[in-house]
Amino acid sequence: MPGRVKKRSPLKAPERPYIAIGLEGSANKLGVGLIKHSPDGSVDVLSNVRHTYITPPGEGFLPRDTAQHHREWALTIINDALRKAGESLHDVDCICFTKGPGMGAPLVSVALVARTLSLLYNKPLVGVNHCVGHIEMGREITGAQNPVVLYVSGGNTQVIAYSQQCYRIFGETLDIAVGNCLDRFARVINLSNDPSPGYNIEQEAKKGKRLLPLPYTTKGMDISLSGILTSTEAYTTDKRFRPNGPSAEDGDDIITPQDLCFSLQEHVFAMLVEITERAMAHIGSREVLIVGGVGCNERLQEMMGVMASERGGKVFATDERYCIDNGIMIAQAGLLSYRMGYQTPLAKSTCTQRFRTDQVHVAWRA
Missing domain, CATH: 3.30.420.40 (ATPase, nucleotide binding domain)
Structure with missing residues (x-):
């Protein structure tokens, strides 16, 4: 019986470095991270900044208040992430954002920020499934x-x-x-x-x-x-x-x-x-x-x-x-998609609260 042939990944090493910024805000954590894929196959976390909306004991977080937190902190967290990465938005190849699943109002607030940056800096958008972001970052960090x-x-x-x-x-x-x-x-x-x-x-x-x-x-x-x-x-x-x-x-x-x-x-x-x-x-x-x-x-x-x-x-x-929601996982999954030729048109950069994990075409894996 012939041995099983190991399939090669369709994602080849890039010919030049690629940098992505990821924006995550599906719940009470606002995260921004920058990641770089290099020609030698290495993946470098350039920055990973996060701020959490914390409510008093005994209280949960409401979508409206959480969205307001994200709007108030977005500029600060983005600037902090760029400063720690030593990069500017002119240097990134794509702007990745959480498309879903998550809480509606916070998702929309962060998507609005991503769309604004895309228009201001003329950068392509990549909408990312939150769950796939967790998986891809976990695979990258652990080597599973x-x-x-x-x-x-x-x-x-x-x-x-x-x-x-x-x-x-x-x-x-x-x-x-x-x-x-x-x-x-x-x-x-x-x-x-x-x-x-x-x-x-x-x-x-x-x-x-x-x-x-x-x-x-x-x-x-x-x-x-x-x-x-x-x-x-x-x-x-x-x-x-x-x-x-x-x-x-x-x-x-x-x-x-x-x-x-x-x-x-x-x-x-x-x-x-x-x-x-x-x-x-x-x-x-x-x-x-x-x-x-x-x-x-x-x-x-x-x-x-x-x-x-x-x-x-x-x-x-x-x-x-x-493990905890972060921007770098959105940047990682988004950059993998972008390198396979995927972009999110501005007209379709909406959010989906019930975006299922199995609705994503994982084109970068064999």
């Missing part, structure tokens, strides 16, 4: 070749694998995303939003001592998280719950916020590991790449690492510079 991708963030939860120039969705949440689930519970127990509610949930979970029973809902390759959120919230009305921790008179049968954070994380992450393992078995991959803001969670990386090692595999993940 053909992984099963677990994409977990505030607005998205998907298990993805590449096939025939498309990122196919194997499984996803049927209701709310894992980041949204964690953030909403953080608001229930009044955790700070600085630096993020999910990060503060993670820190509280490390102090938890009791694993409380919660719904575990996997449906084939999909998961449901609304039920486990409701059940976890219900514990806060239990007579055993102590919002400020145990007192001297309390016995052992009490429930603390730390116990709830620990229990919620353990159940949700176990569900994610299960559906990721199924995808690995299906495609025969031994690599897992975790991307998205929740991908920074060390406990999730640890649990996924145990599963992968039992299968003789490996987990790839990045730190908060690239």
Whole structure:
């Protein structure tokens, strides 16, 4: 039987350096980054600047207020990114922006900035799928070749694998995303939003001592998280719950916020590991790449690492510079598209809140 022929990537090394600027603003983080692709095949991150809109404890961020934050900070963040990169907008080859998915008003605000820069400097626009941006930056930073991708963030939860120039969705949440689930519970127990509610949930979970029973809902390759959120919230009305921790008179049968954070994380992450393992078995991959803001969670990386090692595999993940929404991931995915000849006409530089990962033609991969 003849051996399998390894397909070459259709993306060849550039004949000259290419530079792209990326603008990301699909949620409460405004990010701008510049990236360079060189003829020797190297990829250099020239700058990666970000500013986060943070609300008071117990409050989420509204689209209108988030969009206003992005408009107020856009010029400052762009200038800071250009200064750190040592480049000007005259030097870039294309201006990349997040087309979707995300929150409508913030997306539109950043797209408007990108269109303005395109007209002022006569540079082509490239609209980028937010999810594909996470994947391509993760692949570039970690060196993962053909992984099963677990994409977990505030607005998205998907298990993805590449096939025939498309990122196919194997499984996803049927209701709310894992980041949204964690953030909403953080608001229930009044955790700070600085630096993020999910990060503060993670820190509280490390102090938890009791694993409380919660719904575990996997449906084939999909998961449901609304039920486990409701059940976890219900514990806060239990007579055993102590919002400020145990007192001297309390016995052992009490429930603390730390116990709830620990229990919620353990159940949700176990569900994610299960559906990721199924995808690995299906495609025969031994690599897992975790991307998205929740991908920074060390406990999730640890649990996924145990599963992968039992299968003789490996987990790839990045730190908060690239896991959390950023402009450089938009620049990377946009520049890959641009080098394959793709541009977004000004008349079509609109935003799509429900821009699916599997709607993108991944022309730069074999």
